[in-house]
Amino acid sequence: MSEAFYKKPIAGLLLLAGAAGGPYMMFETETGRQASQGASYWLGGTSGAGQSEASQQQDSPPPAGKPVSIAMLDNPLNTASAGKSLESPAIHSLREVLRFDIAPGWVLQQFPRVSTVLADTQLDGLRVPLITGTTPSDIAGTLTYYFDRYKRLQRVTIHGVTGDPTRFVAELQQLYEMQQVPSLGGVLYMLRWNGRATSVVHIEPASVIYADALYSRYSLLIELNQAGMEYGLSSEAQQLIDSGKSRQRW
Template sequence: MSEAFYKKPLSGLMLLAGAIGGPYMVFETDAGKLAAGGLSQLVGGSTASETSSGSLSSVNFGSGAAGSPSLADPSGYMINPATVEHDMHQPAIHTLQEVLRFDIAPGWVLERFPRVSTVLADTQLDGLRVPLVTGTAPSDIAGTLTYSFDRYKRLQRVVVQGMTGDATRFMSELQQQYQMQQVPSLGGVLYLLSWNGKATSIVHIEPAAVIYADSPYARFKVLIELNQAGLEYGLSREAQQLLDAGKRTQRW
């Protein structure tokens, strides 16, 4: 996009929010409300180089100010990482290697991220959701990151939902680290990691509904869900529904 476009914060933010989540994203999330308010401080002058479920409450750790209790989808924080300053609403950069680990505790999440939303979607797990930006290149991801802990505060599940312009680099890294196997599929690519013949982790990458030539960061939708080995918790309901729906429609 042109430099002039990004100097118009209202237009830029409305397009980014709308492209990711449609009218719901624009009017029912923090990003949409900020865009609708035309807050110019969110976007600088440089050029540019997920549906979640459950009830959420948002807390601004570090500022002491409570966020909006009506926040229903923190993926509204998916913003162009190359055009913003890093404050409470614009997340700093974190690599996948840094955040996709199972030695993470709830305290680490609260200390590392200035804004954390609690997720009440799974009665067996406590969730903490944060904005995620992995870099400023088209091969990076902008979206949300959700950690799910059991009653002993052990991390059981990590989920990334977001957008990317090129999934080749991080998919290669995930394959090497987790030995995930590609499944022949339509409408994108699907990778699975199984335990005793049952899928326990999934990566699904599919083209965005509309791909714009001047939007190199939002060409693909990304879902990464990693679970601890074993079948105690397994895939989330959403990931299992995705797999089941694809099988029913013979997409894979």
């Protein structure tokens, strides 16, 4: 199959999200991150130096204790392994998934693959792959819902990549009235309740941005919490805010 195939919108986005076994593997394991970088080379048409670096990363063995269940790790262009991912992607808009009336049963019905995660001793998480569309302005990544003991949704997080954050940022501002915070090294949006941050959106550019790597120019974190602050920000989001403040990034 020609290299041009992998630069088509649907193939590019799905290889980015699925080359390492889906968005979960890409964002939640070191192995997945290495494999996704290999796929990014084919999507972005990097230079020879970039190719060498990607090859070295793909050849690196996974860390001890990390499960490896990805047939495409050794060859991200293994179309036989990629076929299922390329056939029928599940597309979900942000309006559909970023709601607080969602129950665990809805998650299990809407997504064919759901992983259970533990946020802390007070919340249970359900994590799913997320693709919002097939254009550079869409998001590929993981979506996690966190429920309390009464099965009420308390937190929603997205970890992902995008080629252009403009559209979904405008959508989040409209839906949740997120306010931009002056910052360096990317952009930061917050939603506050009684003077305290309850929700965070952080977007930062990739360390190297290639002109034709349309789908992975930015990495992002979206965390939305119920306004009551019963559980507050996650440790990840709080650490992000505190670290940025200490380094005078915002």
